Amino acid sequence: xxxxxxxxxxxxxxxxxxxxxxxxxxxxxxxxxxxxxxxxxxxxxxxxxxxxxxxxxxxxxxxxxxxxxxxxxxxxxxxxxxxxxxxxxxxxxxxxxxxxxxxxxxxxxxxxxxxxxxxxxxxxxxxxx
Amino acid sequence: xxxxxxxxxxxxxxxxxxxxxxxxxxxxxxxxxxxxxxxxxxxxxxxxxxxxxxxxxxxxxxxxxxxxxxxxxxxxxxxxxxxxxxxxxxxxxxxxxxxxxxxxxxxxxxxxxxxxxxxxxxxxxxxxxxxxxxxxxxxxxxxxxxxxxxxxxxxxxxxxxxxxxxxxxxxxxxxxxxxxxxxxxxxxxxxxxxxxxxxxxxxxxxxxxxxxxxxxxxxxxxxxxxxxxxxxxxxxxxxxxxxxxxxxxxxxxxxxxxxxxxxxxxxxxxxxxxxxxxxxxxxxxx
Numbered sequence: 001x002x003x004x005x006x007x008x009x010x011x012x013x014x015x016x017x018x019x020x021x022x023x024x025x026x027x028x029x030x031x032x033x034x035x036x037x038x039x040x041x042x043x044x045x046x047x048x049x050x051x052x053x054x055x056x057x058x059x060x061x062x063x064x065x066x067x068x069x070x071x072x073x074x075x076x077x078x079x080x081x082x083x084x085x086x087x088x089x090x091x092x093x094x095x096x097x098x099x100x101x102x103x104x105x106x107x108x109x110x111x112x113x114x115x116x117x118x119x120x121x122x123x124x125x126x127x128x129x
Numbered sequence: 130x131x132x133x134x135x136x137x138x139x140x141x142x143x144x145x146x147x148x149x150x151x152x153x154x155x156x157x158x159x160x161x162x163x164x165x166x167x168x169x170x171x172x173x174x175x176x177x178x179x180x181x182x183x184x185x186x187x188x189x190x191x192x193x194x195x196x197x198x199x200x201x202x203x204x205x206x207x208x209x210x211x212x213x214x215x216x217x218x219x220x221x222x223x224x225x226x227x228x229x230x231x232x233x234x235x236x237x238x239x240x241x242x243x244x245x246x247x248x249x250x251x252x253x254x255x256x257x258x259x260x261x262x263x264x265x266x267x268x269x270x271x272x273x274x275x276x277x278x279x280x281x282x283x284x285x286x287x288x289x290x291x292x293x294x295x296x297x298x299x300x301x302x303x304x305x306x307x308x309x310x311x312x313x314x315x316x317x318x319x320x321x322x323x324x325x326x327x328x329x330x331x332x333x334x335x336x337x338x339x340x341x342x343x344x345x346x347x348x349x350x351x352x353x354x355x356x357x358x359x360x361x362x363x364x365x366x367x368x369x370x371x372x373x374x375x376x377x378x379x380x381x382x383x384x385x386x387x388x389x390x391x392x393x394x395x396x397x398x399x400x401x402x403x404x405x406x407x408x409x410x411x412x413x414x415x
Contacts, residue, residue, distance in 0.1 A: 080363060084323030087358040088316075102363035104330055109363070 004029045006036050011043040012113055013075070018051045026062040033066060037073045043120075044113035045070045048106055050081030060095040067100045076116040077101060080109035136243060136253045137235075137260065138187045144238045145180055151234030152176055159230050166217045175210060175227075182206050183264075192260045195267065204267060211272040215279070224272045228265040232258065292318045294325040301402045302331045303395065305370075307340035315351035319358055326364050333402040334359050337395050339370030349384040356389050365405070366390070369398035 004025060007014040013036055015029070037045065047066070052059075067077035080103045090097065101116075103109035141148070153176055167175075182202045190199030207228070214224040235257050243250045292314070295303045304322050308314075326334060336355065341348065352368065359366040369392040371379075379386060392398040403410060 082362050084320060084327060084358075084362065087323060087361040088319055090361055091354045091358045096357045097361060102361055104326070104332065104363040108332070 003032065006032055008036075008040055008042070011117065012110070013037065013040065013042045013045045014048070015045065016048040016051075020054055021052060021059045021062075023058055026059055030062065030066055030069065034069050034073065037070055037075050042075050043117045045075050045077045046106065046109050046113060047077065047079045048081050048109075049079060049086070050083065050105070052086060053083060055086050055089055057093045057095065060090050060093060060097070064095070064097045064100055067097075071099075076113055076120070078103050078109040078112050078116075080104065080106055135187075135192050135256050136239065136249070137192050137257045138184075140235070140238050140242050141180070141184045141187055143242070145184060148231070148234050148238060149173075149177055149180055151237065152180075152231050155230040155233055156227065159226050160223075166219070179203070179206055179210075187260075192256060195260070195263050203264070207264065207268045208271040211268050212275050215272060215275040221269055221272050225265050225269050228261060228268050232261050235261065288314060288317055292321050294322055296329065296331075297335070297399055298403065298406070298408075300330070300332045300406055301335065301399065302326065302329065302333070303335040303337060303399075305337045305340060305395075309343070310341060310348045310351050312351065315355065319355045322355070323358060323362060326359065326362055331364060333365045333367065333405060335367045335369055335395065335398045335402060337370040337398070338368060338375070339372070339395070341370075341375075344375045344378055346382050346384060349379060349382065349386070353384075353386070353389070367392060367398045367401060369393070369395045 002019070002025065004015060004017055004019075007016075013033070015033065019025070033045065036042070045067075047063070049063070055063075063079060067079065070077040078101045079097075082102065101112065103112050153173060156172060156176070186195075186200045186203045190197045194200075195203065210227065211224055214227075236254055239253050239257060240250055243253060292304070292306075295305065297303045302322070302325055304318065306318065310318075322334060322336075325331070336352070338344070338352070344352075356366045356368070367390045368386075371391050371393060390401070392401065400410070
């Protein structure tokens with residue numbers, strides 16, 4: 001069965017969705033990603049969906065769920081590169097993905113993750129004082 | 130209809146020249162060609178060509194059904210004439226008169242040809258009348274269609290005209306909206322703005338609603354949808370140009386614009402956008 005690869009880049013995990021998502025694939029990704037975060041102690045997750053051209057309400061909800069789960073596991077999540085058509089579809093479906101961080105491309109997404117992680121570390125430091 | 134070949138066909142062939150002269154006289158009396166929009170020679174060419182194609186089509190396919198493929202040259206010719214008449218600014222009745230004024234010359238020739246046989250004459254007159262009516266209706270139909278095409282084209286042009294996406298700064302796009310927002314327009318606005326965001330990699334988009342006359346719940350909902358879509362793409366959205374009256378309406382309607390950055394004018398929105406992208410604007414001269 002095919003899987004979506006999860007790449008590790010330092011403190012971050014990189015997920016690039018290059019195929020059309022079907023429901024089973026999304027479920028597997030959810031399992032794989034949460035266990036990978038746990039195993040590697042990643043601080044951030046970047047999900048690149050620039051190649052995703054079709055979404056339905058299920059996949060939309062999965063994106064929201066995955067980023068919610070990563071947040072609970074203490075990894076900031078950024079969804080990057082959403083296509084205009086996908087954005088319009090999600091809005092029309094009434095899925096605004098509130099609480100999901102977004103960025104235009106991988107570069108900006110990484111910047112955002114780094115800023116997030118740096119901010120979090122500063123916060124933790126303050127609490128310890 | 131008469132059995133075999135209708136006498137109309139025969140008359141059309143036999144008296145083509147005479148019909149043309151009579152028809153042109155009839156058209157002239159009716160006023161077509163007097164106002165300089167169609168020259169006399171042009172009218173002559175049109176009439177002659179029409180009688181030619183009409184004769185041919187009626188000989189090969191009869192006069193019963195003008196929807197037959199043999200009649201397509203006639204229909205195409207009428208379409209062409211109607212189109213030309215629309216651009217020349219003729220009204221629909223003036224265009225129809227072009228065909229209907231052929232009736233009298235045709236009836237005249239028919240009665241001369243058939244003579245005193247009242248039954249045959251009535252039958253043939255009916256056939257001819259029916260034919261001319263059908264052709265006239267076809268002319269009106271294509272006249273109307275041409276007019277509708279013009280309207281549709283203008284509507285599309287207006288849609289495109291009213292949604293220009295402007296680049297204000299590196300990474301800052303602006304969309305000055307003008308006119309009422311309905312679903313179809315919001316869709317186009319959204320698509321063009323989102324596409325431009327992807328193309329230019331802009332982080333901030335400003336939607337200026339100074340030119341939107343009224344904001345009701347539907348318009349507000351469309352705005353919110355656009356803002357959400359922009360956010361999903363990973364860019365930020367600022368709504369500017371909110372007039373006092375519109376601010377009042379939005380609050381009275383109970384529309385929730387929380388989480389959407391709104392500014393009173395475009396200048397403030399641009400200032401915020403620049404600040405967010407890390408620019409400072411300073412004045413050199415004191």
